[in-house]
Amino acid sequence: MNYQNPDKNGYYGEFGGAFVAEMLYPNIKELQDNYLEIIYSDEFQREFKDLLKNYVGRETPLYFAPNLSEQYNTKIYLKREDLNHTGAHKINNALGQALLAKKLGKKRIIAETGAGQHGVATATACALMGLECIVYMGEVDMKRQAPNVARMEMLGAKVVPATSGSKTLKDAVNEALRDWINNPTTTHYIIGSSVGPHPFPDMVARFQSVISEEIKTQLKEQTGRENPDYVIACVGGGSNAAGTFYHFVNTPEVKIIAAEAGGLGINSGKSAATTALGTLGVLHGSQSLVMQTKDGQVIEPHSISAGLDYPGIGPMHANLYAQKRAEFMSVDDEDAVKSAFNLTKIEGIIPALESAHALSVLDKKKFNENDIVVICLSGRGDKDMETYLKHLND
Ligand SMILES: *Cc1c(COP(=O)(O)O)cnc(C)c1O
Numbered sequence: 001m002n003y004q005n006p007d008k009n010g011y012y013g014e015f016g017g018a019f020v021a022e023m024l025y026p027n028i029k030e031l032q033d034n035y036l037e038i039i040y041s042d043e044f045q046r047e048f049k050d051l052l053k054n055y056v057g058r059e060t061p062l063y064f065a066p067n068l069s070e071q072y073n074t075k076i077y078l079k080r081e082d083l084n085h086t087g088a089h090k091i092n093n094a095l096g097q098a099l100l101a102k103k104l105g106k107k108r109i110i111a112e113t114g115a116g117q118h119g120v121a122t123a124t125a126c127a128l129m130g131l132e133c134i135v136y137m138g139e140v141d142m143k144r145q146a147p148n149v150a151r152m153e154m155l156g157a158k159v160v161p162a163t164s165g166s167k168t169l170k171d172a173v174n175e176a177l178r179d180w181i182n183n184p185t186t187t188h189y190i191i192g193s194s195v196g197p198h199p200f201p202d203m204v205a206r207f208q209s210v211i212s213e214e215i216k217t218q219l220k221e222q223t224g225r226e227n228p229d230y231v232i233a234c235v236g237g238g239s240n241a242a243g244t245f246y247h248f249v250n251t252p253e254v255k256i257i258a259a260e261a262g263g264l265g266i267n268s269g270k271s272a273a274t275t276a277l278g279t280l281g282v283l284h285g286s287q288s289l290v291m292q293t294k295d296g297q298v299i300e301p302h303s304i305s306a307g308l309d310y311p312g313i314g315p316m317h318a319n320l321y322a323q324k325r326a327e328f329m330s331v332d333d334e335d336a337v338k339s340a341f342n343l344t345k346i347e348g349i350i351p352a353l354e355s356a357h358a359l360s361v362l363d364k365k366k367f368n369e370n371d372i373v374v375i376c377l378s379g380r381g382d383k384d385m386e387t388y389l390k391h392l393n394d
């Protein structure tokens with residue numbers, strides 16, 4: 001099986017596809033028919049690579065973490081996506097899609113955001129490229145993440161509260177999809193993760209695949225081999241994981257581990273561990289694993305990290321799980337916080353809470369002394385200081 005890309009209808013095994021309202025079909029079709037040709041044109045690649053290098057600050061270091069390696073008695077490398085402009089991997093995708101929108105002649109951009117990280121990345125790309133930007137955000141999240149709301153507004157975006165349902169991320173996605181149905185010709189929807197109707201999961205994975213492309217080159221330079229023994233990343237919708245795994249999924253000797261948010265524990269009723277708790281369903285335009293009741297009502301997820309607080313998972317990852325190509329582990333809130341404090345103390349790097357879930361895998365799995373373990377540090381922890389402060393004296 002080829003794990004990297006979906007078939008022509010957007011399916012990875014039984015997961016994926018494009019389940020959209022009829023009104024949206026022309027938009028989706030336009031994207032499906034054109035995205036590969038546009039993003040692999042010489043002109044696009046030249047502009048995109050130039051932005052990644054000179055605006056985002058790529059390539060990001062692949063850092064051999066000596067103290068962490070000693071602590072776990074294995075060889076640990078951190079892919080430093082936290083050092084990107086705006087503080088996480090999300091900017092790779094936001095810039096790629098904004099550039100694509102321009103090539104399609106769209107002048108208006110909409111996006112959803114949970115914690116505000118994707119909203120900030122999108123508002124940044126739109127400021128740079130002179131595009132109108134509207135960001136849908138759950139009313140509850142707007143209160144929890146006020147500094148990011150301020151950033152988006154300073155960047156010129158309009159932040160619109162989503163007031164339905166639980167007033168959080170999934171409601172913001174619904175609002176964004178509704179907007180797109182009403183403004184199909186003028187607008188491009190920059191989705192923030194490797195989820196949504198085909199071709200979004202594949203397109204986002206391709207924009208993020210620069211992560212594993214760099215890992216291969218950097219690892220070769222540093223160790224003489226381009227394939228690690230393990231790659232590890234956290235999974236919300238799955239974009240940083242898709243980028244980290246992309247160039248390794250068809251190389252069976254590279255073992256893949258995905259860290260999901262266990263929340264207060266998978267049996268606590270307050271969790272976001274989608275592969276552990278989900279069943280086959282359709283959410284936000286694609287068929288995948290979804291946390292839902294027997295009659296298809298989406299179950300509210302919970303995670304201490306807003307970026308992992310999502311009741312679904314991208315179709316690429318659902319397939320990696322179903323085919324047992326990747327191992328999925330759930331990491332509880334408390335363990336993630338512990339791993340964040342540990343990394344900060346011994347390596348001097350404050351990770352995002354999301355990324356800390358990937359670090360926690362080190363406590364759950366035994367690695368050999370000579371294993372090369374690459375972990376994606378998807379973002380920096382500045383945005384999580386309020387949560388970290390609460391645990392400072394634990
Ligand atoms: C948004 C976010 C995530 C989760 O999103 P994915 O699409 O699963 O990568 C992970 N880490 C950070 C730092 C984020 O901002």
